[in-house]
Amino acid sequence: MRNKTISLDIIGQMCPACLLLALKEINRNKGLLRSGKANLIVKTDHRDATRTIPGAASAMGYAVSVAKKETHYEIKIEQKNEDENT
Amino acid sequence: MKTKTLKGKSRRPDGYEKTLKENKLLHQYIRKKVNQLLTIMGTKPLNSRGLRDEGIIAIDPIGIISESFGQVLEHLKESNRQLRIARDHLQAVFDTAGVCISIVDRDLKILKCNEKQKELLAKNASGIMGRHCYRVYCGIDSPPLSCPAIETLETGRPVFIKEITKKGKVFQIVTSPLKNGDGTVEGVIEVSMDITEKKKAEDAMRHTEKLASIGQLAAGIAHELNTPLGNIIGYTKLVLQDQAIAQEQKTKLEVIAEQANVGSKIIRGLLDFSHQKKPVLEKFSLNTLIRRVADSLQDTFTAGNIRIIRSLERVPSLQADPNQIEQVIYNIIINAVHALEGRDGIIKIKSRTMKNEVEFSIQDNGPGIPKAHINRIFDPFFTTKPVGKGTGLGLSICTGIIQEHGGSIYVESAPGKGATFTVRLPYKPKTLCGG
Incomplete structure (x- = not known):
């Protein structure tokens, strides 16, 4: 059951810092994210990050979605469904 | 680390520059x-x-x-x-999967195939992968004209073939395009289903239905014709007994009676065919029966300059209908005699014991049976003889008799190499009723 949302605000940050900060957060919460107990929402206003972060997170086996908000983007990173694995 | 002051300047430790670098x-x-x-x-x-x-x-x-x-x-x-x-x-x-599956590339080279495909179409082939499918599966050197795989490669659409023969088996085939990520057809998936047995059963059913309808028709016609023909024969005989009739008219009446008898014989054949009699079982020696039929035809053999060679092994007694089996032997021998017409021929009659069956064969060295006729010679009304010379019912009746006895009859022939009819009968017939 996903019962926790971890939020990472990196608004104002540029690449490559955006990616490094997001990866650091993913690594730190690996256990929770992999088990589906939590999801991570990264807030960014750097457009490049909407490409680099989802690319890296997908390669690590997470499900990623990007939503455009009024002043920033929200990248949601969570456990991949079983039937999406392959 | 110690530092020394020299003329007001701080002195870097030894190796400082190197470490910095x-x-x-x-x-x-x-x-x-x-x-x-x-x-x-x-x-x-x-x-x-x-x-x-x-x-x-x-x-x-x-x-x-x-x-x-x-x-x-x-x-x-x-x-x-x-x-x-x-x-x-x-x-x-x-x-x-119960069906054959094979994947070929654009050059019709095999990329993958399943066990069923190997079992049915590539049993003894080695190193199948990478070889052309038409060589491995069809045993030919170039793709056939109506190859469904080529059509699918050209059109990008599936192709269904209702019936196709490969290596003596009948298949139903569906070919579907194998597309890559951008939708380009890069090969063909071929799924084939072996319908050989189904086809045989359908053919047998069609044949049986055909025979049944012919039988019904024949019985109806024969029944209607029998009475008037009987009257013609009867009244002709009566008129012939009249002493006052001139010889010329007598001759003409004899022709009428003879032709009516021919007609009657044909009708008997039709009735025999349509109302196959149940065999009346008796224990008898097949070899004795063969000798008797052959002896009764001795004049025919002599007239046709035909030599008879008998090779009769000791066989167990048969429990069958001797009259019907005699009819079979007679029909086959007469067919051989007709096949040898106009040439000095040889007819070999053999008998031997198989596993649970007694076999006899009648072989002639005549012109043989054309390939186009060989599958039809047991069909009723099929004859190659001139009109009026044969009804085309002889072998059909023989087949009915042998099948009724639980046996089998088949022919082997090639043009110019004569024909051999072989009959096998069980010691104790399996499907007999009555008697």
């Missing part, structure tokens, strides 16, 4: 490797002006990326494991 080189190396890793991750390199060397160490990008790579590797391993499982499942389905 080495540290600089080390920082340059770290920055370079970090940027390499960031490029692999698809992002921008570090800005040398925006982030000093000390800052890089504080952020620890190598640590972050290496840990992320650990997760990538973990995910890849899991994906590989699941792919292997999925592949094994698919392979099991592929191999245990």
Whole structure:
């Protein structure tokens, strides 16, 4: 059951810092994210990050979605469904 | 570390410059490797002006990326494991499917095929993969004109073939395009179902239905014609007894009676065919029966200059209808005599014991049966004899008699090499009723 949302605000940050900060957060919460107990929402206003972060997170086996908000983007990173694995 | 002051200037420790240089080189190396890793991750390199060397160490990008790579590797391993499982499942389905499945590339070279395909169409072929499908599966050197795989490659659409013969078996085939990511047809998936047995059963059913309808028709006509023909024969005989009739008219009446008798004989044949009598079982010697029929035809053999060679082995007594079996032997021998008409021929009659059956064969050295006729000679009304010379019912009646006895009859022949009719009868017939 996903019962926790971890939020990472990196608004104002540029690449490559955006990616490094997001990866650091993913690594730190690996256990929770992999088990589906939590999801991570990264807030960014750097457009490049909407490409680099989802690319890296997908390669690590997470499900990623990007939503455009009024002043920033929200990248949601969570456990991949079983039937999406392959 | 000690420092010495010399003329107001601070003096650097020994090796300071060297260490500074080495540290600089080390920082340059770290920055370079970090940027390499960031490029692999698809992002921008570090800005040398925006982030000093000390800052890089504080952020620890190598640590972050290496840990992320650990997760990538973990995910890849899991994906590989699941792919292997999925592949094994698919392979099991592929191999245990009751149909033949084969995948060929654009050059019609085999990429993959399942066990059923190998079993039915590539049994003794070695190194199937990479070879042309038409060579392995069809045993020919170039693709056939109506190849469904070629049509699918050309049109990109599935093709269904209701019936196609390959290596003596009949198949139903569906070819579907194998498309790559961008929709280009890069091969063909061919799924074939062996319908040989189904086809045989359908043919047998069609044949039986045909025979039944012919039988019904024949019985109806024969019944209607029998009475008027009987009257013609009867009244002709009566008129012939009249002494006052002139010889010329007598001759004409004899022709009428003879032709009416021919008609009557044909009708008897039709009735025999349509109302196959149940065999009346008796124990008798097949060889004695063969000798008797052959002896009764001795004049015919002599007239046709035909030599008879008998090779009769000791066979068990048959429990069958001797009259019906005699009719079969007679019909086959007479057919051989007709086949040898106009040539000095030889008829070989053999008998022998098989497993649970007694076999006899009648072989002639006549012109043989054309390929186009061989599958039809047991059909009713099929004859190659001139009109009025044969009804085309003889072999059909023989087949009915032998089948009624639970036996089998077949023919082997090639043009110019004569014909051999072989009959096999069980010691104790399986399907007999009555008697």
